[in-house]
Amino acid sequence: MRASSFSRSTPPNDELRLVPVKAEGIRQPELRRRAKEGGATAVTKLYLAVLGVEEVGLLSVDVHVKDFYIYEIYVVRRCRRNRIGSYLLAQAERIAVEHGHPVAQLKPHALDPEHVGRDVLVEWYRGCGYVPISQGDSEFWLKRLAI
Known part of the structure; x- marks a missing residue:
């Protein structure tokens, strides 16, 4: 698949890669x-999803001593609905495990609400195994990871 002819199918894993x-x-x-708008801290790590030579997604994670937060997953608008977000989420979970974190945490927040609303985002995270941290609070979510 050439970067200039982006298709609507899932890119082969060997073509999509994560780059710090x-x-x-x-x-x-x-x-x-x-x-630049993401508000990185001293513990924030940024990664690009690259398809061929094209930058198609961004992953931002905060790796603390005790906690691991998925701060942002963003896919370029024209590249959405191609499982790049799923790839970035799986890579974030892999990074968490590599750093010895048994739990990944996040706050579902629609970065592009006119294209992807919070309800859709919440259902996507739920489908990926994330649950609210507490019953009455749906702001912060977590997933227990196998380490």
Whole structure:
């Protein structure tokens, strides 16, 4: 699959890869904007999903000593509905396990609400095994990981 002819099917795993990056190293304007607006801290790590040579998604995680937070998953608008978000979520969980964290935490927040609403996002996370941290609070979610 060539980057210039993005299709609506799931890209083969060998074509989609995760690359660690700093915000200033991101070329794709939509992703660069998200990385700069994301409010990174000293423990934030940024990763790009790259398909061929095209930057198609952004993953931002906070790796603390005791906790692991998935801060942001963002897929370029024209590349959505191709399981790139699922790939980034799986990679975030892999990174958590590699750092010895048995739980991944996140706060479902629609970064592009006119295209993907919070309800859709919450259902996606639920389908991926995430649950609210407490019964009355649906703001923060977690998933127990096998380490």
